[in-house]
Amino acid sequence: MRRSLRLVAAGLVLAALGCADGVRFGEELPPAGGTYQPGTGGAPSGGSGASYGSGAAYGTGSGGDAPVEPPPCAEELRRCAHVFALPFGGEQSVEVRGDFAPDGWVNGVPMALVGDTWEASVAVPWNAPVAYKLVVDGATWITDPGNPAEVPDGLGGFNSVLDGVTCEAWTCAPPVLGSFDWRDAVLYFVFVDRFANGDASNDAPLPGVDGAANYQGGDWAGVRATIESGYFESLGVNALWLSVPFDNTEATGVGDDGHPYSAYHGYWPRDLDATEARFGSLAELVGVVDAAHAHGLKVVVDYAMNHVHVSSPVYAQHGDWFWPLDWNGKHCVCGGDCSWDGSEGKRCWFRDYLPDFDFTVPAARDYSVGNAIQWIQATGIDGFRLDAVKHIEDAWVTELRHRVTTEIESVSGQHFYLVGETFTGDRGTIAYYVEPSTKLDGQFDFPLRNAVVSQVLMRQGSMYDLDGFLGSNDGYYGAGIMSTFVGNHDVPRAIHFAADSPAWGDPWASGKDRAWQNQPGLPGGMSAFERLANGFAILFTLPGVPLVYYGDEVGMPGAGDPDNRRFMPWQGYSAGQTFLRDRVAKLAAIRAAHPALRRGTRTTVSVTGDTLCYRMATAGDAVFVAVNRGDGAATVNGLPAGSYVDEVDGSAHGAAPSVPARSTRILVAQ
DSSP states (O other), X not given: OOOOOOEETTEEOOOSOOOTTOOOOSSOOOOOBOOOOTTTSOOOTTOTTOOOOOSOOSSSOSSTTOOOOXXXXXXGGEEEEXXXXXXXXXXXXXXXXXXXXXXXXTSOEEOEEETTEEEEEEEEETTSOEEEEEEETTTEEEOOTTOOOEEEOSSSSEEEEEOOXXXXXXXXXXXXXXXXXXXXXXXXXXXXXXXXXXXXXXXXOOTTOOGGGSOOOOOHHHHHHHHHTTHHHHHTOOEEEEOOOEEEOSSOEEOTTSOEEOSTTSOSEEEEEEEOTTTOOHHHHHHHHHHHHHTTOEEEEEEOBSBOOTTOHHXXXXXXXXXOSEETTEEOBBTTTBOSSHHHHHHOBSSTTSOBBOTTSHHHHHHXXXXXXXXXXXXXXXXXXXXXXXXXXXXXHHHHHHHIIIIIIHHHOSOOEEEEOOOOSOHHHHHHTBOTTTSBSEEBOHHHHHHHIIIIISOOSOHXXXXXXXXXXXXXXXXXXXXEOSOOTTSOOGGGTSSSSOSOSOTTOOOGGGSSSSOOOOOOSSHHHHHHHHHHHHHTTSSSEEEEETTGGGTOOOOSTTGGGOOOOOSOOOHHXXXXXXXXXXXXXXXXXXXXXXXXXXXXXXXXXXXEEEEEEETTEEEEEEEEOSSSOEEOOOOOSSOEEETTTOOEEOSSOEEOTTEEEEEEEO
């Protein structure tokens, strides 16, 4: 008899916790599984040298004379630009306040004097009434003399009201449910096995596997201890991404580099009803989630749904739920007889020991989606990182979104974040899955990572190239809340791209050539750490969810998989590492203080070969970001006349600030 676990209003109810090899959810639960793992299953689609993508983008710089189409989103998420206006009558300042935004009555939108008229363009909800007033000289609230439509304000007066604004070119606002807006998140990827060893009793490396590809002892006890130490809060992180929690095979697998691997990464699931014993029990995982919540941290769990290991009972019991390995005269391994792309990419096996789910079979799909829902209910987590999204059927994604909405969010009252991984440089492929109402909230922005690594860390091309890319990327994913990053577990460590002489000449390089021999060490001096800090500065001053891959906050070295997954160093930092860690924490604090950096609109102020300055602005907040990738100080021009303070170091500046070599200034008008 299936033993279901469910959320109730009083909290998470868990039953019969505690067996050492993990707690089972029921007699049977759906297999999940795999992603592309360098060294364990081929290369990703869109690998080295992949283009940014194709198709019309919403925004500027989208490619020639191609038609510009607004992004797809449900009507309740659409926003139209409406210009509020007031004839000049001697006022010193005017702003508009209203219910066009959750904080619109508190943080007004300043109006600018254009000729003899005060004006402000504000994004207002699609085809919905908007009550507002104008605030003159910071004290006098008036209705709009140009708009006779009014409604009572509840205080004996009236508000002006707009009714039913629609438009041909809209933007999209992400859905916000409950007390947390995921646009405010800073995400930290905790690769559990390599992060912190809190319980040596569950250490159990496999025989015959080299240490780099074996279990190294990290566990949930170590994660919880780190949470309770305050480390993540000191770094400015407010969300954790934990690697896959499933019970994995005890077998080894040979990677495409010829080395035997264990399933330390979590992507070779055996029993989807149980936790991986080397990480801990379900009770310990719930303890991590509870501790995180107590410290103001959200928790996202890596959910792998593409496949299981051949040792999985569900494969033995339900072989008809999986694509056959031998098909149409092909031994259908991805990157071998079958392609990573197209219809073959949805049915190929990542390795010949990883049976691939056939989610065109309704029973298989229902089983898998049901398993995902039960993990949410059993743990109280706040989101999923969904692995290898383009390799599964669309129906799996849409059914998960529907069940999350109806079964999870309806109970919790909080939005459950779904972020996908599609390892490609093709923005069209990535955007296909980004639709918060029916599919994913967002995906990891690989094309942005490529641009930042190439133009800022490696100094390829010029900052004109970065500005052009950002211009085409702004708003490209509509209402999506993308996760931005420079490093993750599938690419070499970011610090080596930032070295004076980059370890690889291609930002898409896998780094496998140095994964087992001639591994790179920690760079000396400060320059590489300053360049990586510059990369983080861009991520932390743009909308999205910036990601810190564990160890990147101290510039941890490492080539391709598995060398990019070394154990987290907790002491003995160089001056460069200490600088970088402190700078990441500072950037997170600045981001938290400025809504414009999390939700604002970006406008280019000036650009040269080595510098880029842009303005981020939203209601009541404006910030200028001046980036210098060059090896000498540079003056940045184009800021409005006035006085500014750099929130990074507290220094004062005018409208033409000097930016030190390999540095970013984040400037606010005084």
